[in-house]
Amino acid sequence: MGARGYNFDKLLQLKDAGAVAASAAAQVGGSNQILDMGAARFDAVARINVSAITVGADNAYDIIVQGSNSATFASGIENLASLNLGNTAVRDGGAQTSTTGIYELPVTNEQADTVYRYVRIYTKVAGTTPSINFDAFLTTPIG
Template sequence: MPIQYPYDASLLLHDGAAAVTSSAAGVVASAARIFDTESTASPVGRFPVAVVINVSALDLASTDETYDFIFEGSNSATFASGNQQLGSIAVGATGRYTILADNEQGGTVYRYFRIRAVLAGTTPSVTYVAFMAPAVVA
């Protein structure tokens, strides 16, 4: 049985409204999307999630394109400093990908989250939607 992750629009990291053609952080409604754990009803602290990335289009025409998605945490609301990679995945085809992540790393709890697509190659272009689904911690 496949694992299903519930979709909640408030946990959207990238809306897929347009193709991404260079490395960039996720956007929602044309604005940078940084998720603040203090903006939720959940108490600040550990926030384990599944980051679901649905890739609907991918350019591989030049055969040298690469696509990496990095889920980042920070304690800077602007991601100006102190960023931590919480999880990542490289993709090479359309489809659904999942990153399991936790905002507590090495004793530090990161308050802010974002997704960042890192593209390289001759003609990179990717269209994707990314959202978080909270993990249930028993």
């Protein structure tokens, strides 16, 4: 258990628990989850709880917080923050093999002087038999 607590607001949930074995937008309750953050800049932490991860020799995962000014993400998508996980053989910079646990990803919806109103998570997976199970939400740390 980490040393930090988090406020959970269901309206800021980006993904509920469930295995991801192919690249896709995150879902809550079986539907793609897109949050409307309003027109102003926000700064938050994406709290990502990885409950299971397959880290075979070539399995890699990128959990990406994306922004767009299209409510459907049909255009103008920008990657706001990204968490790279997987086997050390395929992780960026040779980082150690990933484990389960809680990861914190600082994120803002403003990049290159553009504020992105809508936010989602997109998971990119690669490898022979990839599978990752996680839930995620936006929050601010407690203490």
